Amino acid sequence: MLKIRRIYDDILSVDQEALKQIKQILRTRFSDVPPEEIDQISEKLRNPFKQRFRTILLIAETMRRRVQGFTMLLHEPVIGFCYLDWIATAKGSTGGGLGSALYDSVRAEAVGLGAKGLFFECLPDERDACDDPTILKQNRDRLRFYERYGARPIIDTAYENPVKPGDTCMPHLVYDGLDRTEPLRLRFARKVVRAVLERKYAAYCPPRYVETVVASFRDDPVNLRPFRYVKPDAVRTTVESRSLEQIALVVNANHDIHHVHERGYVEAPVRVRSILKVLEPSGLFARINPRLFAEKYITAVHDSDLVNYLRRACKEMPEGKSLYPYIFPLRNKTRPPKEPSVLSGYYCIDTFTPINKNAYPAARQGVNCILTAASEILAGRRMAYALVRPPGHHAERRAFGGFCYFNNNAIAAQYLSAHGKVAILDIDYHHGNGQQDIFYRRSDVLTISLHGHPTFAYPYFTGFEEECGEGEGEGFNMNLPLPEKLDGACYLKDLDKALRRIRQFNPQFLVVALGLDTAKGDPTGTWQLLGKDFEANGRRIGELGLPTLLVQEGGYRVRTLGSNALRFFTGLAATGAHPQTKHPPDKERLHGVKWRREVTSQDPERVGRLVDLTGFFHPEEVEVARELVQERLAKGDLSGYHFMMAEQYGRLVGYTCYGPIPCTQKSFDLYWIAVHPDFHRKGLGRRLIVETEALIRKSGGNRIYVDTSQRDQYASTRAFYESCGYRLETVLKDFYAPGDGKVIYCKEMLTEQG
Incomplete structure (x- = not known):
């Protein structure tokens, strides 16, 4: 065959x-x-x-x-x-x-x-x-x-x-x-x-x-x-205009065992049936049977104690009964209670996600579905869709909630990350707090979420714009919190911001948390997206030209759920089968860079990490870089140290430290300039120099001195200064060590006053 x-x-x-x-x-x-x-x-x-x-x-x-x-x-x-x-x-x-x-x-x-x-x-x-x-x-x-x-x-x-x-x-x-x-x-x-x-x-x-x-x-x-x-x-006339390759469709066939028969519980089996009823006759999809995957893929992103609790607690619940969390460990999280009716609050983030007999089996089969879909991507298929419930994007490393038990997007991203960088794009109405929590300190998985602002939308305590990642993951989490009233045209503008960030990241795979609760009339949302908007959004995402795994999340207006899904996939397939030319990453290399002069309490550690990453400095020099930021925080202008920080999507990617030279009138020292290795030869260093010179000129300075080592390791640094208009002033022989002199450069400028 x-x-x-x-x-x-x-x-x-x-x-x-x-x-x-x-x-x-x-x-x-x-x-x-x-x-x-x-x-x-x-x-x-x-x-x-x-x-x-x-x-x-x-x-x-x-x-x-x-x-x-x-x-x-x-x-x-x-x-x-x-x-x-x-x-x-x-x-x-x-x-x-x-x-x-x-x-x-x-x-x-x-x-x-x-x-x-x-x-x-x-x-x-x-x-x-x-x-x-x-x-x-x-x-x-x-x-x-x-x-x-x-x-x-x-x-x-x-x-x-x-x-x-x-x-x-x-x-x-x-x-x-x-x-x-x-x-x-x-x-x-x-x-x-x-x-x-x-x-x-x-x-x-x-x-x-x-x-x-x-x-x-x-x-x-x-x-x-x-x-x-x-x-x-x-002559044969058999040309068909549809795409050669269908989208792999993997359905959680046992999803309906998880059915909470309570008024207002909108996460119901009818959601999947409504979508399938419209998608299957379209010819866009090829149905794939889910395969069984080991639990290790779940514990790669979730703590084993959470997984064990969900398995045990669901198994012990009587048929037809649900246990809702009602007590939460605000004071002492290190001492979990033994009482089962109380323990659920230890692992849950809200009061409306129940423990019942079938929650774990349904969520477990959902994981099999998303990993089957991911394996289709690794086998060369361009697009795959895991139509699963319960959803997953609110499940954190050690907590469930928001109708979610296991984070399907995170499990899929972790699985794919063994083969290259992954971007998760969450387009559900609610913030994707789960994948943010799981990948917050990682740089190989970019997490982006477009969602209702947490001032009015669940989960309320996460999803703010300033949450950008920590440590190695700094700058690899992007939140786009949006206003309560929003139409399709405005949404598309913010989606384009997210897609531009994905192009800059240049991943090998894309995971889309497909929430359809952004639709007009959805009982859990406030936005006004129509069928045409879903098609436009799908088309935009397809233009990325990436191997794409789509995982079903929210969407609760059953009347339009299937039609909106079809419009989205119609747009996606229109370009996904014939992707647009990929944007060369270098053309957008400085997109998203913001400049600031103020330093914050997090900057000593961030500057130290950046200086260390460059590979040019000894540990004691790295410590000096930290100390200069700390002195600025403690003394302000009196410290004599001023800073220009360059951040991209919240990540510190470069900085300069400069200041007036004591006992001179218009001379300044450029004490430090450091650029993240990801941005070498991309113009950021030159931009930092230009921005810093403008500030010095504004302060009345007309001469800037900078020094570096005479060693071969610093040849590129010297060439950089010379290309920026700095001329060699003098060399102090054997300054740092025998054979390692201090090379001093100077640049003269006109002040703003002439």
């Missing part, structure tokens, strides 16, 4: 192995292809600017992941055409309809991309153009195959003319109209031919040849060769 799927990049190990097999197919089946062209396949996937085409790679593989064939399609979105670059099968894999299956997939992709035509080259089938009988037969077989789809060579042009004297067997340019009824127009054809010759064959076709070929297209419509092998009425 064969499966055809798309490979987007070479990040996943499963795709790396497939690319190796593809390259081997090319080497064995096409010995005349230059090795460098074969080696560039991975780069073409990563870099759409390589030939100014977007590369789409489809493979046919067995269940054991042996690649039997592949096809590579080049997409030109501005002109609106596709070019079939390769279609090949492994040796011994011909027959059985593999070629037809691959070409059918190519046509479906081209239609899905909105292409106005599919073009490719095919060697000639005329005896006077190819005198080798074996090759001639192969060429005729190929053109006969393509004619079955209505694809025929373009004629009456100079496309087949030799580029160099002596070139023989020049190919036809073949056009497949993809069952479009209108003919091939001249203006469009000329643009296509120019793009193909100037981009794909830039190193082979000189400009004069390109102009000659383009000018040779004179007929409008362009002439196609009459059918030679197939009768026109036998």
Whole structure:
């Protein structure tokens, strides 16, 4: 059994192995292809600017992941055409309809991309153009195959003319109209031919040849060769416009065992049924059965005592009964009570998330679902949706609440993080306090939450903008608390802020906590998002072009729940199947940087950590950097130390320490400048210098001195100062140690007064 799927990049190990097999197919089946062209396949996937085409790679593989064939399609979105670059099968894999299956997939992709035509080259089938009988037969077989789809060579042009004297067997340019009824127009054809010759064959076709070929297209419509092998009425018309790859759908089939029959308890089984009723007939999804996963994946993000408590407490509850927390350990959290009716409050954050017999089994099966969906992503599928309940994003490392028992998003992110960086985007109406708590001190998982402001929305005590992470995780938690009244247009602006942060983080995977309680009329929310807004949000998220796992969270207005979900996935699939060009991270490298002059009580530790991370300073120097901040906190301006801090999304990424030189009139010392290693060679150091010089100039200073070591390790530092306009003033030989002198630079400036 064969499966055809798309490979987007070479990040996943499963795709790396497939690319190796593809390259081997090319080497064995096409010995005349230059090795460098074969080696560039991975780069073409990563870099759409390589030939100014977007590369789409489809493979046919067995269940054991042996690649039997592949096809590579080049997409030109501005002109609106596709070019079939390769279609090949492994040796011994011909027959059985593999070629037809691959070409059918190519046509479906081209239609899905909105292409106005599919073009490719095919060697000639005329005896006077190819005198080798074996090759001639192969060429005729190929053109006969393509004619079955209505694809025929373009004629009456100079496309087949030799580029160099002596070139023989020049190919036809073949056009497949993809069952479009209108003919091939001249203006469009000329643009296509120019793009193909100037981009794909830039190193082979000189400009004069390109102009000659383009000018040779004179007929409008362009002439196609009459059918030679197939009768026109036998042409296949089977192109489908939907995406080739469906979204994996994993459903918690046993979710309905968890059903609290109490007035006002909105987290009910009807939620899942309402969504499935609309999604399943859409054709967007492929149902996948959940598999069993070990408990270790849960305890990787939750304390084992919480997991053990939930398992035991739920098992001990009588059928049909629920226990609600009502006493909470505000005074002594280190001494848990023994009474079961009281112990629930030790682990819970609210009074409305019950312990009952089926809460644990339902939540446990939900974990199996999300890990099954995550494993589909690791197996190469681009999108997967875990439709589960109970939800999970309010469950913290050692606490449950908000209808949530296990944090499905965090468990999935932890599972995926073994293979690369992960971003969690929480678009539920309520703050994703669970994943914030779990990943707050980590930098490999970025957590972002758009939610109602905690002044009015659950969980009330978390979700403030200043909660940015701690330690290594500083700057890797982003909260966007939003106002109580909000429509779709305003929401989209804040979603764009979150997506820009994700692009800057440049993760390998995206986990979306899909809350549909942002909808107009939801009983747990106050916002006004409509179906069109959900579709726009899905489209924006899909434009990230990342392998994406979606995990169901809130959404309680049953009347519109299914339709809103479908609109969201329609938007997601529209771009997720054909993702937009990834934004190069360097282009947004300083996005989100904010500047401040005041120091805070947290800054001594943050500065020390930053200075230590640079790797340039000894422990005693790191301690001096801390002490200068502490002195500023204690004495203010009287300390003589002033600071310029650069923060990105709450993380300290650079700073300067400067001050007036005692007993001088207008001279200042730049005591420290440090930049986080993630921002080296990205312009932050230069911006810090510019901002600091502006402050010194405003204070009346006109000379700035800075010093550094003479050692080779500091060559880049010296070059940096010189590039910023600092000139060498003097060298104090052997100042730091024998052979290690102090290099002093100076920069003269005009004051603001002139």
